[in-house]
Amino acid sequence: MNEATSPPRIIQGGMGIGVSHWKLARAVSRLGHLGVVSGTAVDTVFVRRLQDGDPGGHMRRAMRQFPIRDVCESVLAQYYLPLGARGATPYKLLPLYRRVVGRAREQTTILANFVEVWLAKEGHNGVVGINLLTKVQMPNLASLYGAMLAGVDYVLMGAGIPRDIPAVLDALAEHRAAELKLDVEGPADSATEQLLFVPRAHERNDWRVLKRPRFIPIVSASSLATTLARKASGSVEGFVVEGPTAGGHNAPPRGAPSFSAEGEPLYGDRDIVDLGRIRELGLPFWLAGGCGTPEGLRSALAAGAAGVQVGTLFAYCDESGLDAGIKRGVLAGLVTGGVRVRTDARASPTGYPFKVVHADGLERQDDERVRHCDLGYLRTAYRTPAGTLGYRCASEPVDQYVSKGGNIADTAGRRCLCNGLTANIGQAQIRGTSVELPLLTSGDDLVSLQCFARGREHYSAADVVGFIDSGAPVVVQG
Numbered sequence: 386m387n388e389a390t391s392p393p394r395i396i397q398g399g400m401g402i403g404v405s406h407w408k409l410a411r412a413v414s415r416l417g418h419l420g421v422v423s424g425t426a427v428d429t430v431f432v433r434r435l436q437d438g439d440p441g442g443h444m445r446r447a448m449r450q451f452p453i454r455d456v457c458e459s460v461l462a463q464y465y466l467p468l469g470a471r472g473a474t475p476y477k478l479l480p481l482y483r484r485v486v487g488r489a490r491e492q493t494t495i496l497a498n499f500v501e502v503w504l505a506k507e508g509h510n511g512v513v514g515i516n517l518l519t520k521v522q523m524p525n526l527a528s529l530y531g532a533m534l535a536g537v538d539y540v541l542m543g544a545g546i547p548r549d550i551p552a553v554l555d556a557l558a559e560h561r562a563a564e565l566k567l568d569v570e571g572p573a574d575s576a577t578e579q580l581l582f583v584p585r586a587h588e589r590n591d592w593r594v595l596k597r598p599r600f601i602p603i604v605s606a607s608s609l610a611t612t613l614a615r616k617a618s619g620s621v622e623g624f625v626v627e628g629p630t631a632g633g634h635n636a637p638p639r640g641a642p643s644f645s646a647e648g649e650p651l652y653g654d655r656d657i658v659d660l661g662r663i664r665e666l667g668l669p670f671w672l673a674g675g676c677g678t679p680e681g682l683r684s685a686l687a688a689g690a691a692g693v694q695v696g697t698l699f700a701y702c703d704e705s706g707l708d709a710g711i712k713r714g715v716l717a718g719l720v721t722g723g724v725r726v727r728t729d730a731r732a733s734p735t736g737y738p739f740k741v742v743h744a745d746g747l748e749r750q751d752d753e754r755v756r757h758c759d760l761g762y763l764r765t766a767y768r769t770p771a772g773t774l775g776y777r778c779a780s781e782p783v784d785q786y787v788s789k790g791g792n793i794a795d796t797a798g799r800r801c802l803c804n805g806l807t808a809n810i811g812q813a814q815i816r817g818t819s820v821e822l823p824l825l826t827s828g829d830d831l832v833s834l835q836c837f838a839r840g841r842e843h844y845s846a847a848d849v850v851g852f853i854d855s856g857a858p859v860v861v862q863g
């Protein structure tokens with residue numbers, strides 16, 4: 386793909402935690418489309434890979450290219466264990482993120498994002514993107530800088546309004562300090578807080594200007610796209626327009642909430658994005674959510690889109706980070722009809738609806754889980770009565786949440802996405818005699834994946850791309 390002239394036709398959607406890891410993004414990128422790594426919690430994924438012995442030596446190979454030197458030695462000393470040496474010991478944890486973290490913690494985040502993008506880009510000229518959640522605010526500046534040090538080509542961000550990000554990318558490209566407003570729950574008149582990242586606080590020799598990646602916000606309404614196109618802090622280079630059938634988090638329905646008999650949020654006409662207004666913005670856009678078919682691509686192109694962003698189909702391919710047993714179990718369950726996807730209005734502590742896969746034989750995190758909050762990526766900042774900042778998550782132990790001023794009603798039905806999603810990729814934390822259970826997410830279209838898989842026990846990213854791209858118009862040369 387020629388990056389300068391043609392936008393990608395297929396974007397492999399960012400899938401956290403660690404589902405769209407470097408191997409998947411690299412495979413898609415090498416096929417001439419946009420492979421996207423997930424930067425969400427990738428620092429935890431990275432130190433867990435090191436504790437699992439770094440099979441293949443990939444982490445350590447990429448670390449040797451990292452321009453901020455000292456951190457690599459200390460990270461290896463703290464987290465690297467030879468293959469098998471961890472045994473049944475729980476994973477060692479990184480310190481939880483807060484508004485201000487120590488230099489070593491910040492550098493680990495820069496490093497982990499660097500490694501993921503560097504590996505995804507290794508050995509080919511294709512383009513690679515990184516996906517971050519706007520709502521996971523505190524690590525995002527360091528994550529972006531790490532990805533940019535590795536030459537990331539695109540930044541894709543949803544789950545919030547990433548209005549400040551374009552100026553952040555402009556600043557980081559020149560190694561200038563960058564700021565983001567930190568959302569703080571509490572009295573409306575309490576002082577706002579900023580997140581600050583200063584690249585020059587991290588010693589290195591080379592301060593050449595970095596490539597400023599293209600910025601593609603992920604939106605679910607034309608009004609948001611319009612705001613971002615006109616009033617963001619700098620340039621926006623396109624949009625992913627995502628519908629409520631997509632995997633992961635969904636935007637809540639517009640208007641008064643209503644629910645199905647099974648308790649799933651109901652979407653209506655007001656949730657259909659006005660593509661006419663998106664087209665008027667004159668920027669490339671991609672449609673996401675149940676678009677991973679030849680017909681999906683054809684109709685997106687006919688609607689004026691540059692192509693489609695696809696998640697679910699890629700999540701179960703050979704190169705994805707999902708645990709191999711989970712992939713096999715779900716693909717087998719599709720054949721027998723034992724799989725369904727539920728839009729859970731309560732599961733995510735963010736308050737956004739979250740798609741949860743229910744599959745026969747697949748153990749899943751539920752209300753029985755003993756709550757632990759030891760990864761903390763979805764913690765939000767709040768103002769304590771003393772005026773300082775505290776951090777809480779509606780999925781943490783209920784008494785702790787309440788003692789921090791949280792409303793007990795917020796805790797009902799919440800799942801620990803941090804621990805559930807890391808379990809999905811074979812990095813479940815050990816808790817005494819038990820382990821954290823998975824919490825699998827996919828788009829509504831998972832159940833029709835069978836039409837593509839046709840009973841196959843596995844398939845590759847190239848199979849997915851070949852299938853979807855067969856919907857592209859044939860270009861007759863000359």
Ligand SMILES: Cc1cc2nc3c(=O)[nH]c(=O)nc-3n(C[C@H](O)[C@H](O)[C@H](O)COP(=O)(O)O)c2cc1C
Pocket residue numbers: 397398399400401402404423425516517518542543544603627630631632633634673674675676677694695696697698700826827828829830
């Ligand atoms: C397993 C999984 C994890 C996902 N995680 C994220 C994420 O971390 N950030 C994000 O913006 N979108 C996430 N998504 C959404 C995808 O990037 C993509 O937009 C969506 O899956 C497209 O719809 P489809 O699943 O019907 O193809 C996730 C989707 C899946 C299936």
